[in-house]
Amino acid sequence: MTLAARRTTDSRTERSVARYRRLLVLYPKAFREEFGEDLEQAYRDMLVFSADQRGLWSRITTDLVGSAARERARSLKPGGPALAAVLLVTLAVLGAVLIGGTPGIIPGFLLLPAVVLVGLPIFGLTRFARAWAIRRATGGSIAGQLALGVACFVPAAVLLAVFGGEAGYFVFLAVSVSLILTASCGILWAGYRLLRPESGQHRPWLRTSLVLIPSVAVLAFIIGASLNSYINSLGPPGDHSVENASADTQALWQAAFDGDLSEVERLTVETCADPWVKFPIGNGRHNAKGMAETRGMTTDVVAPFGAIADILGHYQNDWYDRCGRTDE
Amino acid sequence: MTDDDRHDPSEFVPLPPAALHIVLALNRGERHGYAIMSDVERLSDGVIKMGPGTLYGTIKKLLAQGLIEQCESRSDPELDDQRRKYYRLTGLGEAVSAAEIQRLANLVERTRRTAPPRILGELA
Numbered sequence: 186m187t188l189a190a191r192r193t194t195d196s197r198t199e200r201s202v203a204r205y206r207r208l209l210v211l212y213p214k215a216f217r218e219e220f221g222e223d224l225e226q227a228y229r230d231m232l233v234f235s236a237d238q239r240g241l242w243s244r245i246t247t248d249l250v251g252s253a254a255r256e257r258a259r260s261l262k263p264g265g266p267a268l269a270a271v272l273l274v275t276l277a278v279l280g281a282v283l284i285g286g287t288p289g290i291i292p293g294f295l296l297l298p299a300v301v302l303v304g305l306p307i308f309g310l311t312r313f314a315r316a317w318a319i320r321r322a323t324g325g326s327i328a329g330q331l332a333l334g335v336a337c338f339v340p341a342a343v344l345l346a347v348f349g350g351e352a353g354y355f356v357f358l359a360v361s362v363s364l365i366l367t368a369s370c371g372i373l374w375a376g377y378r379l380l381r382p383e384s385g386q387h388r389p390w391l392r393t394s395l396v397l398i399p400s401v402a403v404l405a406f407i408i409g410a411s412l413n414s415y416i417n418s419l420g421p422p423g424d425h426s427v428e429n430a431s432a433d434t435q436a437l438w439q440a441a442f443d444g445d446l447s448e449v450e451r452l453t454v455e456t457c458a459d460p461w462v463k464f465p466i467g468n469g470r471h472n473a474k475g476m477a478e479t480r481g482m483t484t485d486v487v488a489p490f491g492a493i494a495d496i497l498g499h500y501q502n503d504w505y506d507r508c509g510r511t512d513e
Numbered sequence: 514m515t516d517d518d519r520h521d522p523s524e525f526v527p528l529p530p531a532a533l534h535i536v537l538a539l540n541r542g543e544r545h546g547y548a549i550m551s552d553v554e555r556l557s558d559g560v561i562k563m564g565p566g567t568l569y570g571t572i573k574k575l576l577a578q579g580l581i582e583q584c585e586s587r588s589d590p591e592l593d594d595q596r597r598k599y600y601r602l603t604g605l606g607e608a609v610s611a612a613e614i615q616r617l618a619n620l621v622e623r624t625r626r627t628a629p630p631r632i633l634g635e636l637a
Contacts, residue, residue, distance in 0.1 A: 216569075219573070220573065223546055223598055224565045224566065226595065227546040227565035227568065229595075248566045249566050252566025256566075
């Protein structure tokens with residue numbers, strides 16, 4: 186090899202090693218401090234001395250991602266991964282409540298984690314995690330969930346009884362949401378205190394959590410959206426069929442089918458159109474607003490399942506009040 | 514009584530695949546990281562291609578278990594003048610390695626005795 190060719194190879198190797206060095210940030214700090222130079226040296230040796238360079242980067246990438254995840258998990262306190270898993274379930278449940286948006290369905294969300302978390306020790310799954318961590322987290326999580334339910338429902342019931350009507354409804358919503366947020370922060374903080382990452386491990390713990398939260402958010406969104414969609418599909422009792430609909434209602438349904446959200450909102454508020462639609466398709470009832478958003482493919486993907494559902498609930502109540510319609 | 518005496522080698526058997534291959538590579542003497550990776554690849558006929566992360570993650574565990582120990586850093590005359598950390602098996606590590614080799618030999622032997630001729634034909 187000529188001197189010029191060797192220099193080119195050397196600088197290419199060093200650039201590659203520098204890229205690899207930057208990627209080592211994926212490992213926990215303690216691991217990097219102990220083995221960072223060795224990792225780098227081994228990588229350099231592979232580049233310089235390995236006869237077969239085919240697929241080297243894919244092999245290195247797979248190795249890096251897999252081993253970094255393992256080291257991150259090991260860097261947690263003993264029992265940490267199990268506790269983190271339970272916390273993630275709690276987060277998913279809370280996220281589902283928040284995204285699902287309807288405080289009335291919280292009891293359903295209380296049941297799910299209770300069954301899951303109580304079921305873990307019963308079925309002996311604690312062998313796969315640290316038993317103490319599951320027990321502590323189970324107690325904490327269920328207590329937290331129950332406290333959340335009580336904290337939401339008691340004041341809400343009192344406020345509804347005192348204020349009633351529209352004011353009560355919005356106060357109920359505001360109080361519920363703020364309580365859910367407060368309780369979420371409390372449960373998260375309690376989980377963090379329980380994990381008590383070792384000195385110097387706080388940032389890795391947070392980074393690991395940050396990596397996991399998006400997947401939990403997606404899960405929460407799916408659960409919340411599915412449940413909310415299901416509840417919406419049940420709709421209120423009564424005749425909501427196409428055949429017996431008024432002209433206003435038919436116009437509303439047409440707007441819903443056309444995906445014309447503003448027209449749906451206008452008709453729902455200004456006329457006595459029935460916001461619940463029993464389409465001759467599928468097997469459930471749909472609300473006009475949800476249908477309009479689905480048909481119109483609105484860009485705000487959260488809205489149909491969250492605040493809009495609550496506002497629609499308000500419209501429905503208002504519609505029942507104004508039009509003298511009562512549930513049968 | 515040394516640390517090695519306090520542990521029963523059978524407690525560590527069977528070793529996870531990565532640890533097994535590293536221990537087998539170190540049976541041949543002191544090795545640095547890249548030499549271990551190369552030996553693992555050679556021993557497994559190229560089936561196991563270990564990366565640096567897996568290697569040092571496993572080395573960390575083996576060090577903590579007392580199966581291997583670090584030797585003095587030095588350069589490898591076959592490579593270049595860079596200083597590298599070398600590792601070797603401890604007494605306990607050698608005992609675990611022997612137990613693991615015996616276990617695998619027994620497994621192969623019993624399998625050969627009980628496997629149908631069709632499979633043995635493929636092994637031959």
